[in-house]
Amino acid sequence: MGSEMINRRSTLKSLALGAVSILAIAVASTLPAQAENKELKIGFVGVTSGPAAAWGTSNVRSMQTRADWLNETGGVKIGEDTYKITIVTFDDQKDPKRAIAGMEKMAQEGIHFVVGPNVDDGAAAVRPVAESKGIIYFPYAFPKSLYVAPASNAILGMVANYQSGPAIYKYLKENKGVKKVAFIAANESDPISQRDSGVAAAKELGLEVVAETDTYQNDTRDFTPVLTPIVQLKPDLLVLSGVAPANAPLLIRAARELGYEGLISAETAQDATVLQEGAGELANGFISVGGASTPEIRTPLMEEFIERYTKKFGEYNDESNTKVYALEYIIETLKANPKAIDNVEEFKKTIDSFSAPNPYAKDSTLKYVGSTSFGQKRQLSVPMVVTEFENGTFKTLFVGEVD
Amino acid sequence: MEQVIANGLYLGAQYALIALGLTLIFALMNVLNFAHGQMYVLGGFVTYSIYGQLKLPFVVALVCSGVTLAVVGALMEKFLFRPVIQRSKREESTMLLAAATAFFLDAIILLLFGEKQRGVPKIISGVFISDRVILPYDRIVVGVVAILMIAAFMLYMQYSKPGRAMRALAQDRIAAQLMGVKVERYSMIGFALGAMLAGVVGGLLVTITGVNSGIGGPISIKAFLMVMIGGAGVVAGAIAGGFILGMMESVGLTVLREYGDVTYLAIFALLMIFLSIRPNGLMGKPWG
Known part of the structure; x- marks a missing residue:
C-alpha cells in the first residue's frame, strides 16, 4: 500500500515535471521566435x-x-x-x-x-x-x-509638377526651340491645379501660352473633338497636365492623327507598355518624368x-x-x-x-x-528623371534634383 | 466646321451602337441594365486578349467578343433576371440586381485583366487628309462598320422571326404570350443580343480608344443619356440619341472651348429642359 502510494506520487511528480518541462521548452522556444517575428x-x-x-x-x-x-x-x-x-x-x-x-x-x-x-x-x-x-x-x-x-x-x-515643369520647359525652350505652348487638363482638381501652375511657369519663362483653359472629362474615350481646336493653334509644345496613364496614349494618338507635329509632354509618371500599346510609334518623342526610369x-x-x-x-x-x-x-x-x-x-x-x-x-x-x-x-x-519615350522604352533626357 | 461635323458623325455612330443593346434590353424586359458599360469593357478585353495578345485576326476576336457576351447575357437573364422578375413585383428589384451585376463585373474584370489601360495594334494605318477634314482611316472603317451593324440590327428586328417576336414582346408582353410567342425564350435571346451588341462595340472600339477596367460606369452613363434623349425602349430613338449626343459633344467642344469645360454642363442643362417638355424623349411612348 505504502509503496503503491510512493509509486503513484512519484509518477504524478514525474508527470508534473514533464509537463512543466514541456511548457518551459515551449515558452523558451517561442520567446526568441516572438522577438524575431x-x-x-x-x-x-x-x-x-x-x-x-x-x-x-x-x-x-x-x-x-x-x-x-x-x-x-x-x-x-x-x-x-x-x-x-x-x-x-x-x-x-x-x-x-x-x-x-x-x-x-x-x-x-x-x-x-x-x-x-x-x-x-x-x-x-x-x-x-x-x-x-x-x-x-x-x-x-x-x-x-x-x-x-x-x-x-x-x-x-x-516630384511636384511645379518643380519639374519649369525645368522641362526651360530645357525644351533652350534645346528644342519651343516658343508656343498649349495646355490641356482633365476637368478635375489635381490636373487643373497642375495646369495652372504649369501655365504660370511657362509665362515666367517668356513662352507664349496659346491655350490655357482647355479641359476634358476624365472618362473621355475619343479625344479627337477635344484636341481639334488646340491642334489648329499649332503650338510647339502640348502639355498634358496631370494626365492619367490611361488617357496619355489616347491624347497623344488623337493629336498626332490630327496632324500635330510639335512636342508633347507631361509632368506625371507614365507606363511604357501602356504608351506602346495605346499609341505605338505615335508616342515616340513624348516627354514625361520618372523616378529611376531608365x-x-x-x-x-x-x-x-x-x-x-x-x-x-x-x-x-x-x-x-x-x-x-x-x-x-x-x-x-x-x-x-x-x-x-x-x-x-x-x-x-x-x-x-x-x-x-x-x-x-x-x-x-x-x-x-x-x-x-x-x-x-x-x-x-x-x-527627377526627365525621359523621352522611344519605341517602347524611356530614354533619359536629363536628370534633375529638387532642393 | 467640316471637321467638327465629321467628328460628330463618327462619335454619333459609336454612341448609337453602344446605346442599341441597352435600349433593346429595356424594351424587352423593362430592365435598366446598369452593367451595360461593364459588358462593353468585357468585350473590349476579349478582343484585346485574342487580337492584341494571341495575335489572331481581328475578325475572330470580334466574333469571340460577341459570342462571349451573348453567353454571359443569356446566363444572366436565365439565372438572375428571370427569377427576380418572376418573384418580385417591384420594378426596382431588377434595377438593384443590375447595379449589383455591374459592381460584380467591375471587380471580376479588374481581377482578370488588371488596372492598366490596354490597347491593340491599329486595324488599318494612315490618315485621310483633305483641305477641310482630317480623319484616320481606322475611324472611318469603325464608323462605317458601326453604321452597317446598326442597319443589320434594324433589318434583323424588322424581318426575322425572332426580331418580330421580340418587337411583339416589347409592345405588349401579355398579348405576345397569348399569340404564342415563347416569352422566356425570346427574353433570353433579347438579353443575349443586347449583351452581344455591347461586347461587339467594345471589341470594335478597343482598336481606337483602348480599354481599361474602370470605364464601365462612365460608358453606362453615356448610354443612359442617349436613351433618355431618344426615348427608352425605342431602337430608332437610341440611334437618334447617339447621333445627337455625338454632334452636341463635337460642336460644344469647339464652340464653347474658350469658356472651359462647359460642354457637358450645357448638354445636361439642355437635357433637363428637353425632358421637362418631352419626358418620354424624342420617340418614347408614355406606356413604355
Whole structure:
C-alpha cells in the first residue's frame, strides 16, 4: 500500500515535471521566435479601382513586392529588434470620404506610417485624422498647404509638377526651340491645379501660352473633338497636365492623327507598355518624368526589384520607378531612429538630418527635401528623371534634383 | 466646321451602337441594365486578349467578343433576371440586381485583366487628309462598320422571326404570350443580343480608344443619356440619341472651348429642359 502510494506520487511528480518541462521548452522556444517575428505594419490608402486604379495599384504592388523581399531575407532590423513588414491596404476609390475612413482604419490598427492618398482632395481630407491620430502619410498630391507649416505630418512622395515643369520647359525652350505652348487638363482638381501652375511657369519663362483653359472629362474615350481646336493653334509644345496613364496614349494618338507635329509632354509618371500599346510609334518623342526610369541610372537592386515585381504580378508598371521609394524611406528613417517606430514626433526630428545611400539609383542619396518649395523638409528626394519615350522604352533626357 | 461635323458623325455612330443593346434590353424586359458599360469593357478585353495578345485576326476576336457576351447575357437573364422578375413585383428589384451585376463585373474584370489601360495594334494605318477634314482611316472603317451593324440590327428586328417576336414582346408582353410567342425564350435571346451588341462595340472600339477596367460606369452613363434623349425602349430613338449626343459633344467642344469645360454642363442643362417638355424623349411612348 505504502509503496503503491510512493509509486503513484512519484509518477504524478514525474508527470508534473514533464509537463512543466514541456511548457518551459515551449515558452523558451517561442520567446526568441516572438522577438524575431515582431510586426511592422505600414498602411496604404489610395485608389486601386476605377479609371485611376493604375496610380494606387502601382503603389500597393511596389510596397508588397519590397515587403515580401525584405521578409524573405529575414526581415528588417530596427534598433534591437527584427521586424516582419506587413502592408495593410485600403482602396479609397478616389473618394475623399472613403480616404478618411481608410485613414481611420489605419489608426485603429495602430499604424503610424501610411503611403497615399493619390489625389489632392483625398490627401487634404485625411489631414485632420493623420494629425490627430499620430500618422505620418506620404501623399502623391501637390497642394502646398499639405506640406507647409503648420502642417507637418504629410511628406510628398514624388516630384511636384511645379518643380519639374519649369525645368522641362526651360530645357525644351533652350534645346528644342519651343516658343508656343498649349495646355490641356482633365476637368478635375489635381490636373487643373497642375495646369495652372504649369501655365504660370511657362509665362515666367517668356513662352507664349496659346491655350490655357482647355479641359476634358476624365472618362473621355475619343479625344479627337477635344484636341481639334488646340491642334489648329499649332503650338510647339502640348502639355498634358496631370494626365492619367490611361488617357496619355489616347491624347497623344488623337493629336498626332490630327496632324500635330510639335512636342508633347507631361509632368506625371507614365507606363511604357501602356504608351506602346495605346499609341505605338505615335508616342515616340513624348516627354514625361520618372523616378529611376531608365536602365542607365538603375542600380542592380532596382533591376532585381523590377524582376521580382514582374514575377509576382506578371507585368511591371513603370510608375513604380517612383512609387518604390516611400516604403524604403520609412524603413530607413526608422533604422536611423528606432524610437520613431511608434512616435511620429521622433520621426519628424529625424527628417532634417536623415541621409542614406539610394539603393535604386546610381550616384544618389535618400534624403528629405522641400525646403525651397515648402519652407521645411516634407518631400522625398526622388531623382527627377526627365525621359523621352522611344519605341517602347524611356530614354533619359536629363536628370534633375529638387532642393 | 467640316471637321467638327465629321467628328460628330463618327462619335454619333459609336454612341448609337453602344446605346442599341441597352435600349433593346429595356424594351424587352423593362430592365435598366446598369452593367451595360461593364459588358462593353468585357468585350473590349476579349478582343484585346485574342487580337492584341494571341495575335489572331481581328475578325475572330470580334466574333469571340460577341459570342462571349451573348453567353454571359443569356446566363444572366436565365439565372438572375428571370427569377427576380418572376418573384418580385417591384420594378426596382431588377434595377438593384443590375447595379449589383455591374459592381460584380467591375471587380471580376479588374481581377482578370488588371488596372492598366490596354490597347491593340491599329486595324488599318494612315490618315485621310483633305483641305477641310482630317480623319484616320481606322475611324472611318469603325464608323462605317458601326453604321452597317446598326442597319443589320434594324433589318434583323424588322424581318426575322425572332426580331418580330421580340418587337411583339416589347409592345405588349401579355398579348405576345397569348399569340404564342415563347416569352422566356425570346427574353433570353433579347438579353443575349443586347449583351452581344455591347461586347461587339467594345471589341470594335478597343482598336481606337483602348480599354481599361474602370470605364464601365462612365460608358453606362453615356448610354443612359442617349436613351433618355431618344426615348427608352425605342431602337430608332437610341440611334437618334447617339447621333445627337455625338454632334452636341463635337460642336460644344469647339464652340464653347474658350469658356472651359462647359460642354457637358450645357448638354445636361439642355437635357433637363428637353425632358421637362418631352419626358418620354424624342420617340418614347408614355406606356413604355
